[in-house]
Amino acid sequence: MDNREQMNIVIVGHVDHGKSTVIGRLLADTGSLPEGKLEAIQEYCRKNARPFEYAFLLDALKDEQAQGITIDTARSFFKTGKRDYIIIDAPGHIEFLKNMVTGASRAEAALVVIDAKEGIRENSKRHGHIAAMLGIRQVVVLVNKMDLVDFDRQTFETIRREFGEFLHKLNIQPVNFIPLSAFNGDNIAVRSQRTAWYEGPTVLEQLDSLSNRKGNQELPLRMPVQDIYKFTAAGDDRRIVAGTILSGTIRSGDEVVFLPSRKRSVIQSIEGFNVSQRDMAYADEAVGLTLKTQIYIKPGELMVKVQDKQPQMGSRFKANIFWVGKAPLIKNKTYKLKIGTLKIGVKMVEILNIIDAAELNIDTFKDQAEKHDVAECIFETAKPIAFDPVTEMEQTGRFVIVDNYEISGGGIILEQVDDDRSSLQEHVRQRETQWEKGLIQPAQRAGIYGHKAKFIVLTSGSADHGPVIETIARELEQTLFRLNYKAYYLGVRNLLHGLAAEETIKDWSRDREIRQVGELARILTDSGQIFITTVFNLEDDEAENLKLLNQPSEILVITIGESPFYSFQPDASLGVEGAVAAVGGLLQKQEIILDYYL
Numbered sequence: 072m073d074n075r076e077q078m079n080i081v082i083v084g085h086v087d088h089g090k091s092t093v094i095g096r097l098l099a100d101t102g103s104l105p106e107g108k109l110e111a112i113q114e115y116c117r118k119n120a121r122p123f124e125y126a127f128l129l130d131a132l133k134d135e136q137a138q139g140i141t142i143d144t145a146r147s148f149f150k151t152g153k154r155d156y157i158i159i160d161a162p163g164h165i166e167f168l169k170n171m172v173t174g175a176s177r178a179e180a181a182l183v184v185i186d187a188k189e190g191i192r193e194n195s196k197r198h199g200h201i202a203a204m205l206g207i208r209q210v211v212v213l214v215n216k217m218d219l220v221d222f223d224r225q226t227f228e229t230i231r232r233e234f235g236e237f238l239h240k241l242n243i244q245p246v247n248f249i250p251l252s253a254f255n256g257d258n259i260a261v262r263s264q265r266t267a268w269y270e271g272p273t274v275l276e277q278l279d280s281l282s283n284r285k286g287n288q289e290l291p292l293r294m295p296v297q298d299i300y301k302f303t304a305a306g307d308d309r310r311i312v313a314g315t316i317l318s319g320t321i322r323s324g325d326e327v328v329f330l331p332s333r334k335r336s337v338i339q340s341i342e343g344f345n346v347s348q349r350d351m352a353y354a355d356e357a358v359g360l361t362l363k364t365q366i367y368i369k370p371g372e373l374m375v376k377v378q379d380k381q382p383q384m385g386s387r388f389k390a391n392i393f394w395v396g397k398a399p400l401i402k403n404k405t406y407k408l409k410i411g412t413l414k415i416g417v418k419m420v421e422i423l424n425i426i427d428a429a430e431l432n433i434d435t436f437k438d439q440a441e442k443h444d445v446a447e448c449i450f451e452t453a454k455p456i457a458f459d460p461v462t463e464m465e466q467t468g469r470f471v472i473v474d475n476y477e478i479s480g481g482g483i484i485l486e487q488v489d490d491d492r493s494s495l496q497e498h499v500r501q502r503e504t505q506w507e508k509g510l511i512q513p514a515q516r517a518g519i520y521g522h523k524a525k526f527i528v529l530t531s532g533s534a535d536h537g538p539v540i541e542t543i544a545r546e547l548e549q550t551l552f553r554l555n556y557k558a559y560y561l562g563v564r565n566l567l568h569g570l571a572a573e574e575t576i577k578d579w580s581r582d583r584e585i586r587q588v589g590e591l592a593r594i595l596t597d598s599g600q601i602f603i604t605t606v607f608n609l610e611d612d613e614a615e616n617l618k619l620l621n622q623p624s625e626i627l628v629i630t631i632g633e634s635p636f637y638s639f640q641p642d643a644s645l646g647v648e649g650a651v652a653a654v655g656g657l658l659q660k661q662e663i664i665l666d667y668y669l
C-alpha cells in the first residue's frame with residue numbers, strides 16, 4: 072500500500088443532468104481508465120450505430136469489476152497529482168444515505184450537477200438539502216451542458232444566483248460554480264476557450280484545492296475506555312485502562328482527562344497486548360495504560376489529553392440519523408445510544424426535518440421517523456456525554472441507536488444544544504407545581520424535632536472506601552437517632568427489592584437508581600427527616616441531579632477519600648468514629664441540628 076492521500080467526494084443532481092458524464096470525463100481526463108477502454112467502448116458504439124455515452128463506459132467498468140468480488144457499484148476512482156479520489160454516485164439510494172450517516176463512508180465534498188438548459192429542478196434542491204443534512208460543508212456546483220446554451224454567461228449567472236440563494240438558506244456557502252460541458256470536456260481538466268468570461272478553476276483544479284480531512288494521527292487524542300483490568304500479581308494494585316486509540320497519539324508522561332467524570336491523571340506506562348512496553352502509541356492501536364495516580368474511572372468514558380482541543384460535553388445535541396428500525400423512532404421514548412464504548416439511555420425530543428430516503432420528500436411536519444427516513448433531530452441523553460461534531464472529529468461524532476437489542480439507527484452529531492430545557496428540570500418544575508402540601512410547615516417540624524430536614528449523601532471516589540461509607544452512614548444514623556433526631560439510613564439496594572421491584576433487573580440502571588433515590592429524598596426530607604444514603608463514586612452531574620430532585624429541601628454531599636468536587640471531606644484517617652463526629656460537627660455548624668453532643 073502506498074501512502075497517497077485519499078478523498079471521498081459525492082456527486083448529486085437531477086437525473087440526466089450529467090453526473091455519469093462528469094465522472095466518465097474525470098476518469099478519462101486523469102488517465103484513470105484501463106488502457107484502451109474508452110476507445111473500445113467508442114468503437115463498439117460506432118459499430119452498433121449508437122451515440123457514445125460516458126454512462127456506457129461506467130457500466131462496462133462496473134461489469135468488469137463485478138466479476139471479481141462484489142463491489143459497491145456506485146463508486147469510481149481517479150487520481151490527480153495531488154491525491155486519490157473516490158467519487159460516489161448514488162444520492163437517492165437508500166444504501167448511500169445509510170452509509171453516509173452510519174459511517175461506512177463519508178464524503179468531504181459534494182458536486183451538484185445542474186443542466187444549464189433545463190435549469191434548477193426539484194432534485195437539485197433535494198440533493199442540496201441532503202448534502203446539508205449529511206454535514207458536507209464543501210459544495211461545488213457544476214453548471215453542465217453549457218454547449219446547449221451557447222456558453223451563455225447570463226444563463227450561468229442566473230443559475231448561480233438562484234441556486235446560491237437556495238443553498239444560503241440551508242446554511243451552505245458554495246465553494247464555487249463552474250460552467251462546463253462535461254461531454255466535450257470543457258473546464259473539466261482543461262480551461263475552455265468557449266467560456267472566456269469564466270476566470271475560476273477547472274473541476275480538477277477545484278477538487279485539488281478543497282480541504283481534506285486530517286489523518287487520524289494528526290487529530291487530538293480520543294480513546295474510549297473499553298475496560299479496566301486489575302493486575303493480579305502479588306502486591307501489585309495497579310489498574311490497566313484498556314481501549315483502542317481512535318485518533319491522535321499518546322506517550323507516557325502525557326496528562327490525560329477522562330470524560331464525562333473529568334478525572335485527571337498522567338500516563339505512567341503503555342502496555343501492548345503480546346508486545347513489550349513502549350513509550351508511544353498511535354491511532355488505531357489497542358493499548359492498555361497504567362496511570363500515575365489511582366483514580367476510579369468507568370468503561371465508556373472518553374480519555375483525551377489535557378492540552379488537546381477538548382470534545383464537547385452535554386446531554387443535548389442536534390444530529391442527523393438514518394432510521395432502519397422496524398418500529399418508528401418516536402419522541403420521548405427511551406432508546407440506547409452507543410457512542411465509542413459508551414452505552415447510555417437517550418430520547419429523541421424534537422424532529423427538525425425529515426427526508427424520506429426512498430422518495431426524497433422533505434417533510435418538516437412529521438413527528439416520528441419511519442424506516443429509511445433521514446431525520447434531523449434533537450437528542451437528549453440520560454447524563455452528559457463527551458462527543459465531537461462529526462465535521463471536526465469523525466471518530467467521536469458518530470453513534471448508533473439500539474431499540475429492543477437491535478441497531479435501529481445510525482447518526483452523526485452536528486452540534487451541541489443547550490441543556491437548559493433539560494427534561495429533569497422540567498419534571499421537577501412540574502412536580503413542584505402539583506405537589507400536595509400538608510398543613511404542617513417545615514419550620515414547625517424543625518421546632519419539634521430539633522433539626523432541619525437534610526438529605527445526606529455519602530460517597531467515595533475509590534473502591535477502597537466503598538464498604539467504609541456504608542459503615543459511616545449506619546453509624547451516623549445511629550448516633551443521630553440516639554440523640555432523638557429523626558434520622559433514616561437507606562441502603563440503596565433496598566430499592567431494588569422494594570420500590571423498583573416491578574422493574575426487571577436488566578432495566579435497572581445507575582441513572583434510575585439516582586432518579587429514585589432523589590425522588591425518595593424529596594419525600595423523606597419533606598417529612599422533616601435527616602435522610603442518609605450512600606452512592607459509590609458519585610459523579611458531579613449525578614450530584615447535581617440529586618440536588619435538583621431533592622429540591623426544595625437541601626442536600627449535603629460528603630466524600631470520603633479524594634474528591635475534586637465537594638467542599639467537605641473528612642480525613643480518611645479519622646476512622647469511622649472520627650468521620651461521624653466530623654459530619655455531626657458540620658450539621659451543627661450549618662445549623663441543621665441545634666445541639667449535638669458526642
Ligand SMILES: Nc1nc2c(ncn2[C@@H]2O[C@H](COP(=O)(O)OP(=O)(O)O)[C@@H](O)[C@H]2O)c(=O)[nH]1
Binds near residue numbers: 087088089091216
Ligand atoms: N450536450 C451535452 N450533453 C451532455 C453533456 N453532459 C451529459 N450530456 C448528456 O446528457 C445525458 C445524461 O447524461 P448522464 O451523464 O447519463 O446523466 P446522469 O443521469 O446525471 O448520470 C446523456 O445523453 C449525456 O450524453 C454535455 O455537457 N453536453
Ligand SMILES: [Mg+2]
Binds near residue numbers: 090092126
Ligand atoms: Mg448516471
